[in-house]
Amino acid sequence: KQEVTQIPAALSVPEGENLVLNCSFTDSAIYNLQWFRQDPGKGLTSLLLIQSSQREQTSGRLNASLDKSSGRSTLYIAASQPGDSATYLCAVSPDSNYQLIWGAGTKLIIKP
Amino acid sequence: DADVTQTPRNRITKTGKRIMLECSQTKGHDRMYWYRQDPGLGLRLIYYSFDVKDINKGEISDGYSVSRQAQAKFSLSLESAIPNQTALYFCATSDLLGGGTDTQYFGPGTRLTVL
Numbered sequence: 001k002q003e004v005t006q007i008p009a010a011l012s013v014p015e016g017e018n019l020v021l022n023c024s025f026t027d028s029a030i031y032n033l034q035w036f037r038q039d040p041g042k043g044l045t046s047l048l049l050i051q052s053s054q055r056e057q058t059s060g061r062l063n064a065s066l067d068k069s070s071g072r073s074t075l076y077i078a079a080s081q082p083g084d085s086a087t088y089l090c091a092v093s094p095d096s097n098y099q100l101i102w103g104a105g106t107k108l109i110i111k112p
Numbered sequence: 113d114a115d116v117t118q119t120p121r122n123r124i125t126k127t128g129k130r131i132m133l134e135c136s137q138t139k140g141h142d143r144m145y146w147y148r149q150d151p152g153l154g155l156r157l158i159y160y161s162f163d164v165k166d167i168n169k170g171e172i173s174d175g176y177s178v179s180r181q182a183q184a185k186f187s188l189s190l191e192s193a194i195p196n197q198t199a200l201y202f203c204a205t206s207d208l209l210g211g212g213t214d215t216q217y218f219g220p221g222t223r224l225t226v227l
């Protein structure tokens with residue numbers, strides 16, 4: 001059974017720092033992996049989607065990498081800003097039915 | 113206006129009451145989903161629907177039922193609410209783009225408390 005783990009559960013860093021969030025999964029046979037951002041009262045927003053054949057995706061200050069063989073993905077945030085404060089979740093799709101299996105998230109606080 | 117809306121946004125109810133949570137979308141997507149989120153846990157899939165005539169159970173469907181009234185509307189019902197159904201509930205939609213490029217679009221969530 002696929003399990004997705006995100007460590008740490010919470011992270012606090014000063015504004016301006018570069019940081020990495022981690023996601024690990026137990027079964028390397030995935031269809032895609034996504035990173036989402038959750039803001040209180042606003043639902044979840046997809047940040048980056050990496051297909052199983054890809055190694056990384058970039059959007060602005062965000063870069064997500066995927067290493068299927070080791071069961072790991074990282075989300076790199078460059079030059080962090082207070083507006084980046086949110087909970088970041090990763091989710092794995094095991095097949096083309098697109099049923100996502102979710103990590104519990106990392107709550108990120110960027111201190112001004 | 114938001115593409116995926118959920119009503120109500122907050123609800124407090126008592127054990128044994130019947131509750132309906134509603135979801136509407138203007139994205140024109142065929143696929144719709146209901147999740148619940150508990151503190152410290154990832155989202156868990158309750159039910160999903162790939163079109164109006166296709167309803168499927170997810171990981172934790174016991175105690176819940178759904179209705180897909182139209183392409184744009186997907187409702188979740190708790191026939192007899194119990195305290196361990198207290199959670200944050202999300203509706204989501206997706207389109208079938210293929211090639212592993214699909215993503216899901218989420219509503220703002222409904223916070224349900226069962227006393």
